[in-house]
Amino acid sequence: MRLIGMLDSPYVRRVAVTLRLLDLPFAHEPVSVFRHYDAFAAINPVVKAPTLVTDDGVVLMDSSVIIEHLERLAGRRLGPGPLADHARAQRIVGLALAACEKTVSLVYEFNLRPQEKHHAPWIDRVRTQLGAAWSLLEAELASPPAWLEGSQAWLTSAVAWTFAVRTLPESVEAGAYPSLAALTARAEATPAFQAAPFD
Ligand SMILES: N[C@@H](CCC(=O)N[C@@H](CS)C(=O)NCC(=O)O)C(=O)O
Numbered sequence: 001m002r003l004i005g006m007l008d009s010p011y012v013r014r015v016a017v018t019l020r021l022l023d024l025p026f027a028h029e030p031v032s033v034f035r036h037y038d039a040f041a042a043i044n045p046v047v048k049a050p051t052l053v054t055d056d057g058v059v060l061m062d063s064s065v066i067i068e069h070l071e072r073l074a075g076r077r078l079g080p081g082p083l084a085d086h087a088r089a090q091r092i093v094g095l096a097l098a099a100c101e102k103t104v105s106l107v108y109e110f111n112l113r114p115q116e117k118h119h120a121p122w123i124d125r126v127r128t129q130l131g132a133a134w135s136l137l138e139a140e141l142a143s144p145p146a147w148l149e150g151s152q153a154w155l156t157s158a159v160a161w162t163f164a165v166r167t168l169p170e171s172v173e174a175g176a177y178p179s180l181a182a183l184t185a186r187a188e189a190t191p192a193f194q195a196a197p198f199d
Contacts, residue, residue, distance in 0.1 A: 001026040004040065005033070005049030007196055010100040010156075010163040011063040012050040016196035017155045018067050022074040028196075064097075067152065078155070080147040088145060092153035095137040096160040102130035103164045106171055127171070134177055141179040149186075158187035162198055 003019065003026050005012035019026050031040045033049045044051040048061040052069070060066050071077045079089045105126045109118060137157060141148075148154050161184040164172045175181075187193050 001055055002029055002043075002053040003027070004029045004031050004043055004051040004053065006030050008163075008167070008199055009033075009049050010103075010159045013163070013196055013198065014152075014156050014159045015050045015052065015063050015066050015070070017159065017192050018070055018078060018152065020192040020195055021078055021150065021155070022070055022076070024070060024074055078150065078152040080145070080151065085145065085147060088140070089147075089151060089153040092137065092140050092148075093156050095133050095140065096153070096156040099130060099133040099137065099160045100163060102126050102133060103160075103168055103171060106130070106168055110168075130171060134172070134180070138177040138180050141183055144179070144183075148183075154183065155187060155192075158184040158193070162188060166198055 001019075001024065003012070003015060007013045007016060007028075007030065016028060029043075031043070031049075033040055033047050037047060040047045040049070040051075043053065044059050044061060046061060050061070050063055050066060052060045052066045054060065054069075060069060080086055106123070109123060109126070137160075141157065157180060161172075161177070161180050
């Protein structure tokens, strides 16, 4: 299997950590959707990171779609079995992914759009959504379920927080999310995270 994309993308990184935790062998190709557009397009013309090329040559995209396939391949899930626990796990994953999406929106707004074209009401809206996602995620993690560590909810929360802190530090209130910060520090020290460093 080939995982295409840079590890400074939270979506690529969550797939890389998942591959490690599921003990699935893969080759990582750090191709950038921006700096290596043509090389990326030669693999996946949609130019979306992550892209996963299966051993049969099927080209998959979207981290959640890829993770669903990897869990089928491995024959196990990184999450709790009971339905009520699954709902809570999916809520945590959804909040973390929303935080990633809103952080990426701000990064694109600030780094790709010319300053004279910035639209303040849109930026305010995204910041408000981002703040809501972090606050709700922190509330979930302040009383963590027993199954959290090692789960998809756990790794996606940590990947999201590292991405925000490293990419757009001014968008996160340092100290406002202690449970999230502590979970991330522990996750980043594990072999699966260290094998897939942010940079
Ligand atoms: N929902 C997607 C989001 C993936 C995504 O937006 N990736 C970014 C890199 S962080 C990308 O491919 N950007 C290039 C583009 O959208 O043109 C996922 O979970 O994989």
